[in-house]
Amino acid sequence: MTAPDSVLVVGASAAGLGTAEALRRKGYQGRLTVLDAEAGLPYDRPPLSKQVLSGAWEPERSHLRAQDALDALEAEFVLGDAAVALDVAGRTVRTASGRELSAQAVVLATGLRARxxxxxxxxxxxxxxxxxxxxxxxxxxxxxxxxxxxxxxxxxxxxxxxxxxxxxxxxxxxxxxxxxxxxxxxxxxxxxxxxxxxxxxxxxxxxxxxxxxxxxxxxxxxxxxxxxxxxxxxxxxxxxGCVPATDWLAGSGLRLDDGVVCDARCRAAAGIWAAGDTARWYHEELGTHVRLENRTNATTQAAAVAADILGAEVAYTPTPYFWTDQFDVKIQVFGTPTDDAEVTIVEGEEGGRFVARYDRGGRVSAVLGWNMPKQARLHSRSLGQPSPALAPDGPSSAVIAPTTTA
Structure with a gap:
């Protein structure tokens, strides 16, 4: 697959900016444009509900990159101008101001809007x-x-x-x-x-x-x-909660169902990809469509989309992962906890620092760490394996290893 001579990224989110950065990191030298409805520099969202809201950080500290780092991308940033329509066949985005931006490859990374x-x-x-x-x-x-x-x-x-x-x-x-x-x-x-x-x-x-x-x-x-x-x-x-910001794609011909529906390589149509919170793609290992609303997925999916744009042809199959910080506790989750899973504390003590393992259908479906990040990562290697009580010789090596860490 020949690399496109131009890429338009719609959304200067962590996923959108991450796609642009991953393209340059992988050697892409074509024309690169990043469009976003907000006028300010791209920023990170996880600190908003914690460090920025509390006043521990000034707002500027949440910026994803300084201006000189953005300049080094040699991309055109079109900020403060929302996308309002997409011509899929022509790979052209029309903006609120009436601009028409076209590219051989378009990445949709418009994220979510609050209910x-x-x-x-x-x-x-x-x-x-x-x-x-x-x-x-x-x-x-x-x-x-x-x-x-x-x-x-x-x-x-x-x-x-x-x-x-x-x-x-x-x-x-x-x-x-x-x-x-x-x-x-x-x-x-x-x-x-x-x-x-x-x-x-x-x-x-x-x-x-x-x-x-x-x-x-x-x-x-x-x-x-x-x-x-x-x-x-x-x-x-x-x-x-939030809903995917896909209203502007109505009538485009793309399949919209709790996000932009994509194949296993995050492709929504020929020359159109989606990344981050708005992307609902087919996860080949889980056998279903998945949409993940978390910062880690935004980064890893951006890298996967950039690689596919450049011809990698590799399915995106991450282990679901997220974290939350509340009071003095960091909680990390690998996999997908469910109500019907059996929960076992495998390290530490509940109420203090601990690691919980979730078993469902005879296999390890999730691992949760409560102020035990290193230990949770180690236990996450058992994801997808038979539950230890059911394995004849104890837990075996992992089938699905986590792709990311906090």
């Missing part, structure tokens, strides 16, 4: 956290607030609640899950995470739905729960 509660855009004091501007705005109001309610007890909501509690705010975390991050960890470890939050002053309302926002004179005063209870708040943060 909102009905009517929240008309109420001051209600925030989401997706962009750097969102983070700066939320940090500003939290400095003056006393009571905050975080709606949504998934990954982002749990991280925001931990940060807010660390800022000495009266913090309530409300969500439909039976414990914080139960969908990500399974019930046993989620209960341990909930206990960590409670010890650090967070009020948890699990298995709890929201009825509506309470407000007066256009400003939020709290939330009304589905039960009718009123939770007073100076600030409400909505963290009820």
């Amino acid at each position: 909102a509660l009905p009517g929240q855009e008309d109420v001051r004091g209600v925030h989401v956290l997706r962009t750097l501007d969102d983070c700066v705005a939320l940090r500003t109001v939290l400095r003056e607030a006393k009571r905050v309610v975080v709606v949504g007890n998934g990954v982002l909501g749990s991280e925001i609640a931990a940060t807010a509690a660390g800022m000495a705010l009266d913090t309530t975390l409300v969500g439909l899950q039976p414990a914080p991050m139960a969908e990500q960890f399974g019930p046993r470890v989620a209960r341990t995470l909930g206990e960590l939050h409670v010890r650090n002053g967070v009020r948890l309302l699990n298995d709890t739905g929201i009825g509506s926002l309470a407000h007066a004179e256009g400003r939020v005063t709290g939330v009304r729960l589905a039960s009718g209870e009123h939770l007073p708040a100076d600030v409400v943060v909505v963290a009820i």
